[in-house]
Amino acid sequence: MTGGVPAADLVLGVGLLASVLCTVLPHSRLAQSMGLLGLGVLTTLAWLRLGSVDVALAEAGIGGGILAALLVWVSVRSPAQPSPDAGTAPRWPWLRPAVGTLSAVTLILITAAVWLRAEQSLPAWDAAVTAAMDRTGVEHEITGVLLVFRFYDTLLESAVLMLTAVAVLALGREDVGPRAGLSAALGTQPSIPASLHWLIRVFAPALFLAGLWLLFAGSTDSGGAFQSGAVLCAVLILLRSAHVPLEKLTLRWLRPVLVAGVVAFILAALAHLSAPFSFPVLLGIEVLLTLGIAAGLYAIYLCLENPVQREVSA
Amino acid sequence: MNAPMSLTLFCLGAVVLIPLLASALSVLLGSAARRVLGVLTSAAVLGLSAPILVRVTSGETLELALGGFESPLGITLRADGLSALFLAMTAIVGAVVSCYAAARPAATGKRLVAQTVEPATVTDGDHRAALTEDAPAAWRTGHAGFWPLWLGCWSGLNAVFVSGDLFNTYVGLELVGLTAVALVALGGREAWAAALRYLFIAVLGSLLFLIGVALIYSVTGTLDIIDSGEAITQLAAQGDADLAAVVLALCLISLGLALKVALVPLHGWLIPAHSSAPSAVSPLLSALVIKAALFVLLRAWLWVAGPLPELEILAWVLAGMGTAAILLGSVMALRQSRLKPLIAYSTVAQVGYWFLLLPLLLDPETSALEGQPGTTLEEGAVLAGALSGTVALALGHGLAKASLFLSAGHLKDLYSTDEITELRGAGRAHPMLVMSMGLSAVGLIGLPLSLGFSGKWLLATSAVAAGHYWILVVLVAGTLFSAAYLLKAVAPLLVMSEDDQTALTLPQAQNHPGASDRTLTGKAQLAPFLLGLLTVLTGFLGVWLTGVLEVGAPW
Known part of the structure; x- marks a missing residue:
């Protein structure tokens, strides 16, 4: 701390705070979504600055990319929806923000004070990770923790993503069969300018390659199934926006691909409950998981269409 | 390896x-x-x-x-x-x-579901032709x-x-x-x-x-x-x-x-x-x-x-919230006129019991009984009793509440309403459903023989041993309240036409599409009955429960 904080970090910090305000303060949904998009970019930079490339990639792919795509879609589709609180105007409109700010400040102060006072003890697994890395077949330590040492957490997390997609599909029309939950999503897309169309044609293959690179680089470097899946999902969203006919593919393959990764992971885990995975098994699971994550995120995107339009009582 | x-x-x-x-x-x-x-x-x-x-x-x-x-x-x-x-x-x-x-x-x-029926021929043909985006x-x-x-x-x-x-x-x-x-x-x-x-x-x-x-x-x-x-x-x-x-x-x-x-x-x-x-x-x-x-x-x-002594304030705050839950949840349950919200408020009330043990954890001395003749309690007895009492209450609640919600949901599905006044006399048409509601009420109130009773008994004895008499007061109040709101829920269903002069008219039951569905529905009533029965029968397991909880216990 002798040399002070570099100017770049100060700018980044101020920018982060500013983009948070841009996300929270505006009343228009579109402006809020744009604010979040900017926040995602700056958060990614902050993670990079902190040296956490894996977190930065995940933030860029899922937090910044896919989430912002969902929000922009919603705000474009229904820009003027009133907020749930708008119906009943509160007596003191300043009361809620004031109490909220006060609580947040108190919470942050207490947590920060405790955090700074506490004697941090180093993770007990530092030495153990280094010692056990050669048993894993992968070279990158974060991949080792995610897929080998704590594979059970990753398994349950991929199940959470799969079940999120299942839940979202369950809210649509029909409950079983290939069209279940998707019928509202397969309508015609709004037309887009020719230049954007052209741009997507150029970008989609490059993005696809980037997704594959993230997947296979994961064993030796930063990257992995979650980041790669997010990028592949972005490719699908772009292709769909560019009117590439994906309906048939979606109807036939979305569900099988969605569950294949989790099923393969569970079967492998049942066979390896007390012994580590071998590298080929690991690689197969990682590929299937990536496809499953891409399918899950794409399903969530497809299901944003309101299924109860023109509802009639039964 | x-x-x-x-x-x-x-x-x-x-x-x-x-x-x-x-x-x-x-x-x-x-x-x-x-x-x-x-x-x-x-x-x-x-x-x-x-x-x-x-x-x-x-x-x-x-x-x-x-x-x-x-x-x-x-x-x-x-x-x-x-x-x-x-x-x-x-x-x-x-x-x-x-x-x-x-x-x-x-x-x-x-x-x-889409209102219009798709022709079967298009299933593997052109999918876009069968789009139902605009169908109601x-x-x-x-x-x-x-x-x-x-x-x-x-x-x-x-x-x-x-x-x-x-x-x-x-x-x-x-x-x-x-x-x-x-x-x-x-x-x-x-x-x-x-x-x-x-x-x-x-x-x-x-x-x-x-x-x-x-x-x-x-x-x-x-x-x-x-x-x-x-x-x-x-x-x-x-x-x-x-x-x-x-x-x-x-x-x-x-x-x-x-x-x-x-x-x-x-x-x-x-x-x-x-x-x-x-x-x-x-x-x-x-x-x-x-x-x-x-x-x-x-x-x-x-x-x-x-049991860190620094946690004492937090333990008392949570126990206070638990006591408030028992009282407030019961009062709110008494004010409900529909079956499912009443049962939901009863859950809110029952949750309170599970937080009463926290002050006991930090103060597990058997001070109240020391010095009295004939009382030798081994170390950890208060902790073991409080924990097994709480676990018994939670497990008993699980069985009883599952049975109660199944029965109430079944009645609601049959008659499209769960207003208690409209379901008066439903016991005549569905004796097994109302019987299982009665059994689970026994468990939730904590009448003898049920797991709820074992739980309250274990919790109360360890509270007395540790000198926390306030828990007894809360337990008694909670028991009386739960008896009141569960009677309010179950008693109207048991009314027979001879009991009073008012005519009993159940709402029209929803008709079922097929006869096989009807027999299945009949068999489905076995599910809440089985759970209700288990609520009462597991009451014998109180001592066994304490023994099982000793395995891997932290004391």
Whole structure:
């Protein structure tokens, strides 16, 4: 701390705070979504600055990319929806923000004070990770923790993503069969300018390659199934926006691909409950998981269409 | 590394992974096949849980280091007495409710269907020709999405119960919370608002828990529950160490989990969520889902933090909230005119009992009885009694509330209403349903022979031994209140026409499409009856329960 904080970090910090305000303060949904998009970019930079490339990639792919795509879609589709609180105007409109700010400040102060006072003890697994890395077949330590040492957490997390997609599909029309939950999503897309169309044609293959690179680089470097899946999902969203006919593919393959990764992971885990995975098994699971994550995120995107339009009582 | 693994240890992993596998596979199946798979999975989980319970009962704590990586590097699955009991209760309630849902698909929710029927010929032809975006939609009863979501939820519950790792517990809670929210949303358009509110609460609760876990990890350097507990005990023994981080962590964890169990005043979300959920979902939410948060709370207070004297204020605050829950929940239950909200408020009241033991944990001296002739209590007797009393109350609540919600949901589905006044005299038409409601009321009030009675008895005796007489007052008040609101719910259904002069007219029962459906509906009434019967019969297990809880106990 002798040399002070570099100017770049100060700018980044101020920018982060500013983009948070841009996300929270505006009343228009579109402006809020744009604010979040900017926040995602700056958060990614902050993670990079902190040296956490894996977190930065995940933030860029899922937090910044896919989430912002969902929000922009919603705000474009229904820009003027009133907020749930708008119906009943509160007596003191300043009361809620004031109490909220006060609580947040108190919470942050207490947590920060405790955090700074506490004697941090180093993770007990530092030495153990280094010692056990050669048993894993992968070279990158974060991949080792995610897929080998704590594979059970990753398994349950991929199940959470799969079940999120299942839940979202369950809210649509029909409950079983290939069209279940998707019928509202397969309508015609709004037309887009020719230049954007052209741009997507150029970008989609490059993005696809980037997704594959993230997947296979994961064993030796930063990257992995979650980041790669997010990028592949972005490719699908772009292709769909560019009117590439994906309906048939979606109807036939979305569900099988969605569950294949989790099923393969569970079967492998049942066979390896007390012994580590071998590298080929690991690689197969990682590929299937990536496809499953891409399918899950794409399903969530497809299901944003309101299924109860023109509802009639039964 | 490649040591042969016993069959029981395999069960420990499979009890989580098998329902999850079934959940993933069921996504690809049709409605009828999903029901078959659901029932088969229930049988499998029962079969996998039984050896775990048997081995733990024989005094052995089961441990499985996943992938062969021991803590702190890997994740350990661990089943002690507490795990085995919750696992067993979940298996029983889960299997019975699964059979009920398979027998009555209409109880699993409402689905949207396109109003126009597609011609069968276009199925593999041009899909875009069959687009139904503009077709009007209609609601139909029954939602096969119940199966993947419920089986995933079951897997998450079991994951929480056998987890030996704090972060893994968080992932399990996420799995349970997410699927529970989606299950509420199956109740149709009117359940969506309640589900969204529940989603915010569930995510906020998980987030607070996660921050607490991060704090514990930062001071202990490990995520393993037993290891971090030992590290905190060592810190506390040092004398000059700063335990503020642990105290803050316990505050955050308790707050997050209190949100998830709906402890007063954090209970607002539970009433709409539990009462608007489909008939097969409400029993699962009330009997099982909130138990996952209770289980983690007990783990955090007894295994991780140990009895730190610094936690005394927090313990009293939570016990105060518990007392408020018993009183407020009961009063609100008495004011309800509909069956399902009344039962939901009864859950709010019963949650309060599970927090009364916290002050006892920090003050387990048998001071009140010392010096009196003939009382020799061994060390830990108060703790053991308080914990087994609380666990008995929670397990008894699980069985009884599942039965009560199943019966109430069944009546609501049959008559499209759960107004108590309109259901007057329903006991004549459905003796078995009302009988099971009566049995579960016995369990919830805590009348002798039921598990609820054993729980209250154990809790009361250890409260007296520790000199905490206020618990007796709360228990008596709660018992009287619960008798009042459950009588209010059940008595009108039992009215016979001879009892008073008013004519009994039940609303028109909804007609069923086929005769086979009608017989299935009849058989489905066995499910709440079985659970009601178990509520009363398990009352004999109080002593056995205390013995099982000694396995792997922290004292």
